[in-house]
Amino acid sequence: MRIQLISQEVWNGLRRNLSVVVSVILVTFISLSFVGAAILLQMQINQMKGFWYDRAQVGIYFCGPVDATETCTQTAATAEQVQAVRDVLESGAIAPYVSNVEFEDRELAYENFMEQFGGTASAEFASPETMNEALWVGPSSPADADLIREATSALPGVLEVRDQQALLEPIFQVLNTASLAAIGVAVLMLVAAVLLISTTIRLSAFSRKRELGIMRLVGASNRFIQTPFIIEGVVAALLGAVLAAGAVIAIVHFFLQGYVAPMLQTIAIVTLDDALVVAPVLVGIGVLFAGVAAAVAIRRYLKI
């Protein structure tokens, strides 16, 4: 009896304020879509970090005949100097942080360079003689790269130690800023959604003022009085959240996986699995926020 009565109240409330309820649905939909986008962007960043950092190596470049720095004296690094660096990498203190070491001689460096820049202006002046010898060191974990750099950069014959992670940093910074912006928009929209939900509930309560008065008079419990309103807010927000979840899944499935991923095969793009993790989070946020907003909004009408 009471469940039927409550659901009837909820339905009446939703129908009576249809236009406001629709706007609640839309605002919740958009705000939660932004929340979803922000979460996915963070996931994307983590995924890319994992993908690239695992592959990022530390390049130890050796002096060439023309280099003049603190450690180079305009003479090419000798084989002994290269071996000295290798010895450091294989020493007991550093070895645990190194997973592999590869030597790149001038010929190989030239080949790699031409592969990357062949046909451009700089390629015309390149020759194996202008290349530097290098050791490519794979750190055991991305965090170990700094240690390797510190241990080797001051050794004689070493021109420069370059950590590829540093090259990736700006890309992640851009993505991170984008996700922060998305979170910012999401927060603003969520505030709007919460305010709209509480206004809707107040409006709904106001239009049922007479009924509420009689309910209080005859001794309806507060929980009984507020339940239909909370459900009303939650139902509206739930619809918006489900739309947002659907939008996030659709964007990942059709746009990112269907369109972007085939074009960018070297980059791991967030997958449908990630979107399926995000979807319930959005629904949860929507329901929680709406429930709290409605419960607070209706409090004024429960005063004895």
Add this chain to the structure above:
Amino acid sequence: MIRFDEVSKTYSRKARPALERVSLEILKGEFVFLVGASGSGKSTLIRMVLREEVPTGGEVHVLGQRLKALPNRRVPFFRRNLGVVFQDFRLLHNKTVYENVAFTLQVIGKSRGFISEAVPDVLKVVGLAGKASRLPHELSGGEQQRVAIARAVVNRPPILLADEPTGNLDPSTSAGIMALLARINEGGTTVVMATHEASIVDELQKRVVELDAGVIMRDEAHGSYKRHLADPAFDEEEIA
């Protein structure tokens, strides 16, 4: 049933208290008229019994409960023991007579079986057996008030509070309503009724409590609306 001990109520914005040191005891099965001019404190008194208001001083006990000590969340359950009727009926316009009465029972969680028995019974008691499916606007004022009374007593509360229940009704209709209230009272329900209407009070010869500016002026077991002319205090006051 109802006891007021030195009850005062002061509203912060007004200098004059709405009730001042009111002490009153109403026993089980009594029928009590509250009389007095508008603003004399009748409605405040009724609202205190309902615990819509709490006194600023003194104690109100209703049905053995010290209302000041009653936590807010228990108030709805306390109110289930009270029936209330108002001058303006307070019916739900989009619900039928039956639904209006059933609504009370639904919101306090009575079973469907109980409702389908209790509602027709109470409608018969108030004389609306044939009009269960009417909407309030299809009824006369007196009939609407009967619906309100049916709603107030359907749960068989020990106390029925009535705040000027005949205020909107013509004299002959009022008489019908009063007969109904008297019959409910005879069934054992304590009735407290605030009213302006002298003829009703004089007719029933029940206990009369007169309030003036928040103070009880008199409390007579078988009183009338006006103080008796034979009352010497009355004459003295008039002369003074």
